[in-house]
Amino acid sequence: MLFEIDDIPSFEINLYDNSVAREWKKLIKAIHVGDGEDVDHRRSFYNLNSKEEIKNDLLNAIEKINTFFKKEFIVIPKNIDWDDQKIYNDLHIYFEKLSGNFNNPTKLIKIAPSNIKESIRDLNYCVHALENFSNIKQDNIKIQWTKSRTVTPRIPLKEQEYNLIKFERIAKEVYLDYNELGKNYIDLWRDNLDISYNSLKNKHYVGADFFISLKNQKNIFHNDFIKWIKNHNIDPYEKKHGIGLIAIGKAKIINIKHLTKNSKVTIIKETI
Numbered sequence: 706m707l708f709e710i711d712d713i714p715s716f717e718i719n720l721y722d723n724s725v726a727r728e729w730k731k732l733i734k735a736i737h738v739g740d741g742e743d744v745d746h747r748r749s750f751y752n753l754n755s756k757e758e759i760k761n762d763l764l765n766a767i768e769k770i771n772t773f774f775k776k777e778f779i780v781i782p783k784n785i786d787w788d789d790q791k792i793y794n795d796l797h798i799y800f801e802k803l804s805g806n807f808n809n810p811t812k813l814i815k816i817a818p819s820n821i822k823e824s825i826r827d828l829n830y831c832v833h834a835l836e837n838f839s840n841i842k843q844d845n846i847k848i849q850w851t852k853s854r855t856v857t858p859r860i861p862l863k864e865q866e867y868n869l870i871k872f873e874r875i876a877k878e879v880y881l882d883y884n885e886l887g888k889n890y891i892d893l894w895r896d897n898l899d900i901s902y903n904s905l906k907n908k909h910y911v912g913a914d915f916f917i918s919l920k921n922q923k924n925i926f927h928n929d930f931i932k933w934i935k936n937h938n939i940d941p942y943e944k945k946h947g948i949g950l951i952a953i954g955k956a957k958i959i960n961i962k963h964l965t966k967n968s969k970v971t972i973i974k975e976t977i
């Protein structure tokens with residue numbers, strides 16, 4: 706597939722010959738509309754936003770949600786300590802209550818106006834962005850598929866497909882992204898949460914979202930994470946845990962130097 710960003714051919718994905726890549730292609734062909742709104746442009750390039758912009762998005766989302774409920778449903782301190790992990794953990798719990806699970810959304814998500822659904826998504830996305838802000842580097846291209854369509858399908862990984870999981874990143878390789886609502890093992894470690902966290906969700910589905918690595922990384926796990934998870938008698942390299950990466954193709958990078966937080970992506974040609 707050839708992707709344009711801001712009407713400039715920017716990268717081409719050549720899919721690998723494996724079952725996950727084929728399932729991903731089938732999924733994309735089923736949901737691709739071609740109207741220019743297939744990609745969630747705001748969130749695809751969210752790592753180009755400043756920390757203040759992300760904070761403002763978060764506070765605006767909370768205000769809209771509270772206004773919708775006509776009460777202070779989400780309670781936050783008047784003077785927020787943005788370095789306190791607890792506030793992010795608390796806000797994520799609010800998100801979980803509002804959204805439900807991927808396959809079992811709340812009644813609110815089913816009937817709420819689109820602007821409220823977007824605010825609920827912002828609640829989740831901004832929290833994760835702020836939690837990881839110091840770790841964010843321009844070392845990948847993330848493409849978020851739009852969540853505004855009627856259906857956002859996923860395909861469960863087959864048992865043998867876990868064998869495709871690896872624990873390194875290769876420059877210009879294309880990987881499935883996190884197509885879940887929740888926190889994986891790495892999030893629990895980073896956010897100082899208990900291993901028995903109620904909304905633990907590792908990666909067990911083929912979904913539309915993907916990212917292109919722009920660098921090589923021999924081990925995707927931080928040494929402290931490896932110590933933490935082994936202390937819980939969990940092998941981080943057990944592929945069936947679903948915390949590694951599945952590569953679906955290789956990208957030919959044509960031109961991405963013009964990226965901005967307001968960039969727009971379009972699939973302009975299928976070449977596979």
